[in-house]
Amino acid sequence: MKTFSDRLKHARALRSLTQQDLARASGLSQSAVASYENGQRQSSRSVRKLAAALQVNLDWLETGKGSMESLADYSASPAGGAYYLMEPGSGEAPPRALPPWPFTTIARAQYEALAARDKRLLEQMLRSFVEACHAEYADGRGRARKH
Structure with missing residues (x-):
């Protein structure tokens, strides 16, 4: 390109x-x-x-x-830390890497592009779904969990 x-x-x-x-x-x-x-x-x-x-x-x-x-x-080094280039004595904290993104069919940028109210609604729906799954697991009638 x-x-x-x-x-x-x-x-x-x-x-x-x-x-x-x-x-x-x-x-x-x-x-x-x-x-x-x-x-x-x-x-x-x-x-x-x-x-x-x-x-x-x-x-x-x-x-x-x-x-x-x-x-x-x-950013992740084999030792589990991270390497960063910084000016000596700058006192700046190293940049924080984003946590791993759990979804394979939704890009992080697509989520980030949502309006704040839509992010809140999505979080509420996801929380309700996760809580319902855990309730089913506790009752013994839920799907087997896969790790």
């Missing part, structure tokens, strides 16, 4: 996001996302927001260099 717009479209498609989903997740307008994808707008400060929403490497999105995968994907 030679152009920023090609890489942006590719990453958005891989994450199963619409332009509107990406706009919400990045805090941009849908027309701005469309303009970037159509090559009508060149990359700008908004690229950081797009890379974060898509969970891709900023350099890859901007220039095509390096891996597409975000550095957060590689």
Whole structure:
């Protein structure tokens, strides 16, 4: 992929996001996302927001260099800690890696693009479902749990 717009479209498609989903997740307008994808707008400060929403490497999105995968994907070291490059004496805390995403058919960015009230509703529905499953397990009539 030679152009920023090609890489942006590719990453958005891989994450199963619409332009509107990406706009919400990045805090941009849908027309701005469309303009970037159509090559009508060149990359700008908004690229950081797009890379974060898509969970891709900023350099890859901007220039095509390096891996597409975000550095957060590689943060765990074999010893269980994490390695970070920081300026000596900066006093900054290392960035926190996102917890593992439990769903295989829903991209994290799709969830992040939801409105706050929809996230609350989804959490309530999921909690009710989990509680009902645990109640069935306790009664001995539930499905066998798989680990």
